[in-house]
Amino acid sequence: MTSARSTRNGTPGEGVSRSASARAPERGIPEATIARLPVYLRALITLSERGIATCSSEELATAAGVNSAKLRKDLSYLGSYGTRGVGYDVEYLRYQIAREIGVTQDWPVVIVGIGNLGHALANYSGFSSRGFRIVALLDSDPARLGEKLGDMRIRGFDEIETLVEELDIAIGVIATPAVSAQDVCDRLVAAGVTSILNFAPTVLNVPAGVDVRKVDLSIELQILAYHEQRKALAFDGAVDIVEPPVDPRVVESA
Amino acid sequence: MTSARSTRNGTPGEGVSRSASARAPERGIPEATIARLPVYLRALITLSERGIATCSSEELATAAGVNSAKLRKDLSYLGSYGTRGVGYDVEYLRYQIAREIGVTQDWPVVIVGIGNLGHALANYSGFSSRGFRIVALLDSDPARLGEKLGDMRIRGFDEIETLVEELDIAIGVIATPAVSAQDVCDRLVAAGVTSILNFAPTVLNVPAGVDVRKVDLSIELQILAYHEQRKALAFDGAVDIVEPPVDPRVVESA
DNA sequence: AGCTGTGAACCCATTCACAGCA
DNA sequence: TGCTGTGAATGGGTTCACAGCT
Missing domain, CATH: 1.10.10.10 (Winged helix-like DNA-binding domain superfamily/Winged helix DNA-binding domain)
Structure with a gap:
């Protein structure tokens, strides 16, 4: 029953295998x-x-x-x-x-895409103070190569496979423009990254066993806007104009 | 009954009032x-x-x-x-x-805290391309005052009341350090802002009727780390080394 | 024939309320 | 007495499966 899997996206079938020696209590945490x-x-x-x-x-x-x-x-x-x-x-x-x-150990992290946001993320002290250590900054723009950022140099995206392998990186952060995000994601996954934090405003397709979390700045604002709009409408309603055109449904054809 | 409120945080009681002339279809969207x-x-x-x-x-x-x-x-x-x-x-x-x-109209937005992240947000094209227009950048660090960012100048945090009033700002973004976030939040709310997007890693207390959404970068990574850890454990189990000290459970007392 | 729109069934998450223990 | 830990009740969200329209 219930079987404690859950796993978010993709193929319903399995997840991570877990197989063999399943002796741990296996407390499925929601x-x-x-x-x-x-x-x-x-x-x-x-x-x-x-x-x-x-x-x-x-x-x-x-x-x-x-x-x-x-x-x-x-x-x-x-x-x-x-x-x-x-x-x-x-x-x-x-x-x-x-x-x-899992933050008693520390996790090496690669950031891909060192634009404005990537810069901010690279400097964000909140990562290092938890168990996350930014160990590589990658960008495909030759103009940015070699640029120093704190004590780290920006490297070419081609080094990705080597770096993931050598530094044993499991977690990648994507801060590229939307158009390149899927390609970057594919390369990361192929190189062995199995968890991705995506800041690019696009849906990423990944194979089963890879986790993706998405942070979408403009979506958050849009959710606020929705509620804000309703507040405004409620207020107008309270002030009581005869019938504020809340939603005139001026639909032009279909 | 249920009454279609839901509202996330804070006091269970009510929310936004909405009162009077409640004749609209009131389709409560989940x-x-x-x-x-x-x-x-x-x-x-x-x-x-x-x-x-x-x-x-x-x-x-x-x-x-x-x-x-x-x-x-x-x-x-x-x-x-x-x-x-x-x-x-x-x-x-x-x-x-x-x-x-509500993104057919456009929403003036103020960003408070123009550090690394604030810079990135101010330059983020994803906002302006939806219905959001950054109309003010505030910071309390005198060293940053007057700095130009795109076509906007960074202003002192004291101007907040005037700006919110004059520009009719309903949405504020907080990108300050955690320690100042609650103060900034209080000032924003007092000035009339009713929706807040919070990037500071702290819980904000707001009065009913104000919406807060939180984006916490390191929490996202921690969630990934949890799953990553489980994958690693599952894998070690499958590969079957005698007992890799992944997690020695060296708990000292209670 | 094909695809939307939706009641009904199911499943997960939250809340309640109290048993169990210090 | 006071607070945790947890079954049971409730509520929301997701999925199923099909009725209804084009």
């Missing part, structure tokens, strides 16, 4: 929970820096911006790391979550 | 659908640019990276814009979705 673990982790780090040693689910939930029932349910998928009647030990829980996510 | 509309819109624009006049739900779904049942269900919330036996008229559907989202 995807929605996984997406919140980093938020809890950050909240715990904040509490920790403030010198707080213990917290209740209520306090942690507030710090993370969720409600406490959800927090407790989420944590229950990881194990029983709290103490009834008392709460959670901040350091201990922090370590457990970090381990579960 | 939040999940709203988040996909911009994706469909982009796919339609691509088809349109390729000169394709008509498409089936199957084709559009593929272009958008979803399955066709989901696409049809989503579109059904907007109305019946297709033709049975034929498909959808690309231009027509594009217009309908754009109108529903």
Whole structure:
């Protein structure tokens, strides 16, 4: 039953194999929970820096911006790391979550496409302070080759296979224009990258076993615009013009 | 009952008021659908640019990276814009979705925090090409004041109230460090901004009626890392080394 | 014949409410 | 007594499968 797979995109069939020696508890953690673990982790780090040693689910939930029932349910998928009647030990829980996510080890990351956004990402301190180390910056524009960025040089995209192999890179960030994103993605995957964070505004096709997450800046704004529009309409409605042409449905043919 | 609110964060109670003259059809479109509309819109624009006049739900779904049942269900919330036996008229559907989202009008946007990321956002062409126009860049660092960026000057954060008022800004983007984000947010809200896109890695508290969306770069990577770790574990299991210390579980006390 | 639009079934996620433990 | 951990209830979202229209 349920079988704990889930996996997002692509062929429904399988996922990663996992085969053999399946002796681990195999606690299938829901995807929605996984997406919140980093938020809890950050909240715990904040509490920790403030010198707080213990917290209740209520306090942690507030710090993370969720409600406490959800927090407790989420944590229950990881194990029983709290103490009834008392709460959670901040350091201990922090370590457990970090381990579960996989950020106790550190992950070499390649960024492809060093335009404005790529620059910003390369300099973003939030990566290195978690377990992510930017180990390579690639760009196909010859004009940018060799440019220094912090302590790193921008290299040609052709070096990708070598670099992925030598530096054991599993995670790639795509910050190229949309038109080149699929090609870059294919090259990354062929070279052995199995997780991709895509900033290019385009849908990427990848084989099963490769994870893609997408960050689309203009989509986020569009979602806000939708709600903003509704607020404006609601307001106009309240102010009560006879019948504001909310949606005149002036449809010209079909 | 249910009352079509949903609203993400904060106080469960209400949301935006919407009050009075509630006679409009009030088609409550699910939040999940709203988040996909911009994706469909982009796919339609691509088809349109390729000169394709008509498409089936199957084709559009593929272009958008979803399955066709989901696409049809989503579109059904907007109305019946297709033709049975034929498909959808690309231009027509594009217009309908754009109108529903609210990107037929254009939205003045302020960006606060012009560091690396703020620079990148200010130059990002994806905003202006949808209905978003960056009309102000603010920073509190005096060293950056007056700096030109494209055809815009960086202004002091103090001008915020005036600018929001004069330019009728409803949407703000926060790209400051985490520590200042809540203060900036409060000032934006006080000045009249009611939608915020937050790039700072921190939870923002806002009053009801204000929408916040969060883009957190390192959280995205952490989610990938989680899956990557599982892939690695599965693989090690299959290859079957005696017991690679992937995760020694060296937990010290409780 | 073909494709959309949609009720119904299913599945996942959130919330409730309380049992269980310190 | 107080807080965690969790079954059970609820609600939303996705998928199925087909009725309805062109």
